[in-house]
Amino acid sequence: MALLAGCLFGCMDDYAPSEGQGRLMVSASVSDDAASVSRSDNGELAEKALIWISNNKGLVRKFQGVAQVPADGIWLLSGDYVAEAWTGDSVPASYDKRYYTGYEPFEITKGATSSVNINCRIANTVVGMKYAAELDELLEDYTMTVGHGGNVLTFNGRGDTRKGYYMMSSKSKDITWTLSGTTANGEPYEKTGVIKDAKRSTEYTINIRYNGGQEEEVGGGYFTIDVDESEIVVDHEIVIKLAPEITGADGEDLSTPVYAESGAFGRKSYYIKASAAMGSVVVGSEDFTTLFGLDKTSVDLMSLTDNEKAALEAIGLNFVYAYNGEADMSAMRINFEDTFTDRFTEGTHEISIVSTDADGRMSSVVLTYVVSSAVVVTEPPYPADVWSSMATLRGTLVKDASEAYFRYREAGTSEWTEVSATLTGKSMTASISGLVAGTQYEYVAVANGIASAIVETFTTEEALQLPNGDFEKWTTSTPVLIAADEASMFWDSGNHGSATLNKNVTNPDTNYRHGGSYSAKLSSQFVGFGKLGKFAAGNLFTGKYLKTDGMDGVLGWGRPFVSRPKALHGYVRYEPGTVEYVSDKLPEVAKGDTDKGIVYIAVLTDYVAEDNEYRGWPVVIKTKTQQLFDRHASNVIAYGEQVWDTATPGTGMIEFTINLEYYHHDIKASNIVVVASASKGGDYFVGGKSNMWLDDLTLIY
Helix, strand or coil: CCCHHHHHHHCCCCCCCCCCEEEECCCCCCCCCCCCCCCHHHHHHCCCCEEEEECCCCCEEECCCCCHCCCHHHHHECCCEEEEEECCCCCCCCCCCEEEEEEEEEECCCCCECCEEEEEEEEEEEEEECCCCHHHHHHHEEEEEEECCCCCCCCCCCCCCEEECCCCCCCCCCCCEHEEEEEEEECCCEEEEEEECHHHHHEEEEEEEEECCCCCEEEEEECCCCEEEEEEECCCCCEECCCCCCEEEECCCCCEEEEEEECCCCCCCEEECCCCCCCEEECCCCCHHHHCCCEEEEEHHCCCHHHHHHHHHHEEEEEEEEEEEECCCCEEEEEEEEHHCCCCEEEEEEEEEEEEEEECCCCCCCEEEEECCCCEEEEEHHHHHHCCCCCEEEEECCCCCCCCEEEEECCCCCCEEEECCECCCCEEEEEECCCCCCCCCEEEECCCECCCCEEEEECCCCCCCCCCCCCCECCCCCECCCCCCHCCCCCCCHHHHHHHHHHCCEECCCCCCCCCCCEEEECCEEEEEEEEEEEEEEEEEEEEEEEEEEEEEEEEEEEECCCCCEEEEEEEECCCCCCEECCCCCCCCCCCCCCCCEEEEECCCCCCCCCCCCCCEEEEEEEECCCCCCCCCCCEEEEEEECCCCCCCCCCCEEEEEECECCCCCCCCCEEEEEECHHHHHHHCCCCEEEEEEEEEEEEE
16 A cells, blocks of 8 residues: 555655654454455454564564454554554355455555555465366266365266365475366276475365366376366455554654644645545535635535635635546545645644545544734643653744753642753653652743743652562461452462362462561472373462362463563572473473473553453463463563572572563553463473472562
């Protein structure tokens, strides 16, 4: 889409990207152009599409279905990104289940709203058959069996016009076909062939042609069997289309008011790009009747009469529209000439633009112009600008200034603190720290010694702590719980699994503790009788043990948490054992090695699992299938860990601090994960008889 849109806009001015934040608007539908895919199927495929947003550092955002994408857009740092999507059913072999993938690059520029079209094309290898009519006279009850790696489909002769849809694995790259039947004289016939290195998104046609020559005899007749290969270009295409994109000529954030003195706004241009023809573009303002003398407050630019268009041009509002029918894309540039903006009087003026494409997708913006003689205007902070002890202040210069700074103070107090501003064009920012958590502050931008008339406020995040982080509350039932009762659980452990064999791997302990009466003792050990059982690491985590699956566990990790700490502090004692249990899934750990203990912490976004059985958990761990925690997953915004590979010194507990590295500073927190294990390889059932004691876990802000 980026290339085609560029062609449409080639004669409509360019706008240059700049550093900072921009917004990505994501909505999706499925085109009805997909052959053999019904309208209802298309809608379902779009809604369950997995959408990834990545940059050169890796995965940035992940959404399970379009409905999960924030309706007001995704804020991203400016730069180059890639949007990927997957939808459908990925099965080894099927007559009707298809899988689709898409890949599209896009760019985010400061203050602009970007969009991207992801053309999800079929990813299967498709196999069909064509039989010569003469084959029916020479073979009876013939079938064609086609498959790979034990995943086969059977097609029943020339009357069976179905195709086979295959998902090829890295281990199974060849497709084998077998034509079999009975000749007219009752003898069995079989012919086998191989399609080597079968490609995805490619259709192979197995042709059985009658040639009357001497090539392959089938029941007294001669045939040639060959395979045609063709790339699937259009067949079964699903197009995830976004709502029209409305941007400014200079990449500005259209939700931010524009300030200027009377007569100083100049020409303002806005662009609309759509993945279809435009159905309507409605521009509205109360000023149309009060300032410009029109007879109505809104106009649809797509359905104007010649007289109406002339009336708009007379007041300085004009537009250019272009549509590419082959690509089914459209573009519009709307100009508010200086003769239009010069009419703005002192105060605030709003103009709305609502664009609806021919398929019913809609986007809208409200443009705000403020006529003011002020030098600078105070702007509100972005939602993620405000932490528990620090914040970013924002302002916009209306005129050139030789000096710019902010004043801020705790709300309700009289004394201001001044801090210098950093200027980027007309934008001014300042980062402040040492704030009090859960406290309201106010600030104002100042330029050339003149303060803005606008005073903005913000409230710092609470400095939340981990409930029962001192491990004083336990329920010594079966299994042992790290809580006064099940209803108040914040922490859980693998006790639910080990207790079925009368052992708890995590318990309260009084021998080593920092404060209070108890610490948490994590004891790695073999759980079972004789050879019947499994090695289990002593562990604890924020979340809930969901299910025992055979001799494995299913865990829900993460608890709601809206603060963003800087570090985890606590006290630990570690006594490593010798590794006795190993796995080929963790080949770097061998028998006889010294075991290792680990504590790690992660701050997460609001993404939750869509698994029907375990819906709602930020992280779902399944040890049977090695579905484990990924510190680089799209919903992880911060991570930190500490590993102990030797015994801790002394006769008691020692202090430790784990600093958090924030991958994303522009996202609010929604959940927190804290995990401790006396055996780092416990996810793979690797380790030895090791013990870890933890106490007084607190968060540092």
